[in-house]
Amino acid sequence: MKSSIAQLVEQAINSLPDLAEAPEVSSISTTVERTRDARHGDFMTNIAMRFAKSLGRNPREIAAAIIDKLPESELIDKVGIAGPGFINFHVSSKALHHALASVLQQGKCYGHQEIRPEPRILLEFVSANPTGPLHVGHGRHAAYGATVGNLLEAAGFKVDREYYVNDAGRQMDILGVSIWLRLLEQSGVTISFPEAGYKGDYIQDIAASLDISGMPKLSADEISSGLPADAPEGDKEEYIDALIEKGHELLGIHHFQRIRRQSIDSILADIEDDLAGFGVTFDRWFFEQSLTDDNLIDNALTILKERNMLYEKDGATWFRATDYGDEKDRVVVRDNGKTTYFAADIAYHDDKRKRGYDHLLDILGSDHHGYQVRVRAGLEAMGYGGDNLEVELIQFVTLYRAGEKQSMSTRSGEFVTLRQLREEVGNDAARFFYVMRSNDQHLDFDLELAKSRSNDNPVYYIQYAHARVASVFRQLQDRSLQYDQAAGIANLALLEKIHEKSLMTTLTRFPEVIELAANNRAPQHLVHYLRDLANDFHTYYNAHTFIVDDDALRNARLALITATRAVIASGLAIIGVSAPDSM
RNA sequence: GCGCCCGUAGCUCAACUGGAUAGAGCACUGGCCUUCUAAGCCAGUUGUUGCAGGUUCGAGUCCUGCCGGGCGCGCCA
Numbered sequence: 275m276k277s278s279i280a281q282l283v284e285q286a287i288n289s290l291p292d293l294a295e296a297p298e299v300s301s302i303s304t305t306v307e308r309t310r311d312a313r314h315g316d317f318m319t320n321i322a323m324r325f326a327k328s329l330g331r332n333p334r335e336i337a338a339a340i341i342d343k344l345p346e347s348e349l350i351d352k353v354g355i356a357g358p359g360f361i362n363f364h365v366s367s368k369a370l371h372h373a374l375a376s377v378l379q380q381g382k383c384y385g386h387q388e389i390r391p392e393p394r395i396l397l398e399f400v401s402a403n404p405t406g407p408l409h410v411g412h413g414r415h416a417a418y419g420a421t422v423g424n425l426l427e428a429a430g431f432k433v434d435r436e437y438y439v440n441d442a443g444r445q446m447d448i449l450g451v452s453i454w455l456r457l458l459e460q461s462g463v464t465i466s467f468p469e470a471g472y473k474g475d476y477i478q479d480i481a482a483s484l485d486i487s488g489m490p491k492l493s494a495d496e497i498s499s500g501l502p503a504d505a506p507e508g509d510k511e512e513y514i515d516a517l518i519e520k521g522h523e524l525l526g527i528h529h530f531q532r533i534r535r536q537s538i539d540s541i542l543a544d545i546e547d548d549l550a551g552f553g554v555t556f557d558r559w560f561f562e563q564s565l566t567d568d569n570l571i572d573n574a575l576t577i578l579k580e581r582n583m584l585y586e587k588d589g590a591t592w593f594r595a596t597d598y599g600d601e602k603d604r605v606v607v608r609d610n611g612k613t614t615y616f617a618a619d620i621a622y623h624d625d626k627r628k629r630g631y632d633h634l635l636d637i638l639g640s641d642h643h644g645y646q647v648r649v650r651a652g653l654e655a656m657g658y659g660g661d662n663l664e665v666e667l668i669q670f671v672t673l674y675r676a677g678e679k680q681s682m683s684t685r686s687g688e689f690v691t692l693r694q695l696r697e698e699v700g701n702d703a704a705r706f707f708y709v710m711r712s713n714d715q716h717l718d719f720d721l722e723l724a725k726s727r728s729n730d731n732p733v734y735y736i737q738y739a740h741a742r743v744a745s746v747f748r749q750l751q752d753r754s755l756q757y758d759q760a761a762g763i764a765n766l767a768l769l770e771k772i773h774e775k776s777l778m779t780t781l782t783r784f785p786e787v788i789e790l791a792a793n794n795r796a797p798q799h800l801v802h803y804l805r806d807l808a809n810d811f812h813t814y815y816n817a818h819t820f821i822v823d824d825d826a827l828r829n830a831r832l833a834l835i836t837a838t839r840a841v842i843a844s845g846l847a848i849i850g851v852s853a854p855d856s857m
Numbered sequence: 858g859c860g861c862c863c864g865u866a867g868c869u870c871a872a873c874u875g876g877a878u879a880g881a882g883c884a885c886u887g888g889c890c891u892u893c894u895a896a897g898c899c900a901g902u903u904g905u906u907g908c909a910g911g912u913u914c915g916a917g918u919c920c921u922g923c924c925g926g927g928c929g930c931g932c933c934a
Contacts (some may be wrong), residue, residue: 307873307876309877310872310877310880311877311878314877318876318877320875320876323876323914323915327914333914347933356877357876357877357915358877358914358915359914360876360877403934411868441864443934444933444934445933445934511864535883562934588932589932590932591932592932601859601860601930605931606932607932608932609932610932612932614931614932614934615933616934638929639860639928640861640862640927641928642928642934643860643862643928643929644860644928645929647860647861666863667862667928669927669928670927670928699895708871711869711870711871712870712871714862714863715862715863716863716927723869726896727896728896728897729896729897730883734896735882735896740892741894745893746893747893748893749893750893753893754861757867788872789873790873791873794873794874796873798870798871799873801883802872805881805882806881809881812897812898813898813899815893816899817898817899819892820893821893856894857894857896
């Protein structure tokens with residue numbers, strides 16, 4: 275509806291040579307927006323004012339000229355000039371009825387755009403290190419990423435979802451050592467557990483489940499001999515690095531790697547299961563280790579070297595990140611010969627582009643904000659456009675229980691894992707609350723509210739609207755009446771109550787909301803919209819009876835609430851929330 | 858110290874990328890329940906958009922400087 279009006283305005287402008295052919299305004303595109311205030315009509319455009327600015331003419335005169343040339347359309351009831359030069363449009367009832375009929379005809383597809391082959395988007399999100407179960411912060415990444423993916427698809431983009439698994443590097447060695455030590459403990463060999471090790475209960479569980487066939491038997495003395503002191507007397511990092519060395523030495527690289535691999539696999543399986551249970555799935559799990567195995571890091575560094583983007587200093591290899599706006603140059607190969615995480619990320623993003631993705635959308639924690647400049651610099655140095663990379667940052671989550679801030683520390687014993695949150699408040703409330711706020715705002719997650727089964731809880735309020743429609747149809751059946759949709763569509767003109775117009779208008783906004791939310795990677799727009807829609811429905815429900823004796827009116831009303839149910843279901847599906855028929 | 862993000866009603870947050878009189882929910886006040894679900898309903902009140910300038914027809918939104926909060930500033934990932 276919005277784009278149709280924009281087209282009308284453009285046709286009018288094109289028939290006005292002094293506007294259409296003026297070079298000053300060639301870059302000005304026609305934008306039509308919903309009015310904020312219903313008294314101004316349904317849609318408005320500020321095009322006349324923007325033309326006026328560039329041309330130095332009177333905006334109201336330009337507006338009048340545009341209105342004069344506006345093609346006849348049954349979409350529009352009334353057009354007017356207001357204020358400094360706004361053009362306001364009042365949509366006709368007929369247009370609303372057309373829109374409603376198309377909701378019913380399109381069903382699940384309503385509001386979804388045609389698939390466009392380009393650009394292909396690669397959406398990377400969560401990508402939490404496989405060192406333990408996901409916590410509530412990762413939950414926000416999962417819910418946000420999944421919803422943005424759904425929104426982009428609804429907006430017509432081809433999008434693949436990917437999880438980058440940091441299975442290489444020192445953190446994984448620390449994980450391996452932690453599990454190895456617990457394993458020894460369980461067989462009666464006790465070594466003081468490192469301060470820097472992973473201490474969670476899940477480490478014990480994984481240790482107990484490991485396949486250790488063929489591994490050498492070791493004594494505590496063998497392992498402890500020659501180790502430096504752990505914190506607080508010594509340095510905890512030195513201590514754990516020494517333990518890793520020891521593990522390699524005594525167990526042999528092969529067995530140490532076996533423990534490490536099994537540990538990662540076990541944790542990753544748990545993460546995948548948790549996310550799947552949360553309705554979040556990926557097209558691919560990309561392993562950092564594969565970059566090394568397939569020589570992708572070396573290849574990328576070779577290219578950078580050929581382009582003279584690298585130099586040697588202090589025994590390390592540096593990338594000229596400052597040439598691309600970063601605040602300092604970055605190390606890609608350490609003086610010990612190992613490549614950095616950043617080097618891997620250059621190769622990873624290069625690989626994404628090589629796999630045919632035009633637009634790389636990374637969802638990162640807000641603590642990584644400095645990192646995006648570096649990755650973009652890497653991409654540009656590899657010969658890609660900097661705008662191929664888009665980073666969306668997610669702010670932190672704070673849990674509140676009865677107004678009390680919950681400690682996020684692992685020690686507190688309060689739930690901190692995503693799984694615990696899901697079990698306590700349910701997937702629906704969790705998915706909904708996670709995307710209720712703008713991603714660049716801190717999220718205060720109210721546990722009591724998320725669990726409450728009252729209209730204060732926006733999830734229930736919206737789901738209840740859906741269930742209520744189903745309930746009306748059950749009533750209809752109880753009264754042995756049939757819903758005739760064709761008759762309903764034929765009689766939409768009977769829907770002239772203020773609540774009916776309001777509900778129809780809200781339904782016509784759905785495609786615009788999808789587009790807005792997708793373009794801005796902002797699921798909260800959809801959340802707010804669904805609340806508005808549910809509110810319009812409940813208000814209508816309270817004001818009027820749907821199952822009336824008059825067949826024509828009843829079918830028209832049932833058509834309206836059927837469309838409402840479809841849009842609520844469609845919107846909730848994008849957020850990953852169920853649409854129940856009864857509650 | 859430098860960089861990025863944030864600051865909107867008593868509370869939690871919107872505001873379609875510069876539009877008209879800044880909106881929702883909660884809370885608060887008054888009225889309402891023989892109804893397709895009271896798991897409520899209807900109506901009302903709520904503002905120096907952190908502060909001070911600037912840009913223009915128009916600024917919560919853009920620019921500058923302060924104040925306050927978060928995060929970052931590794932040869933960690």
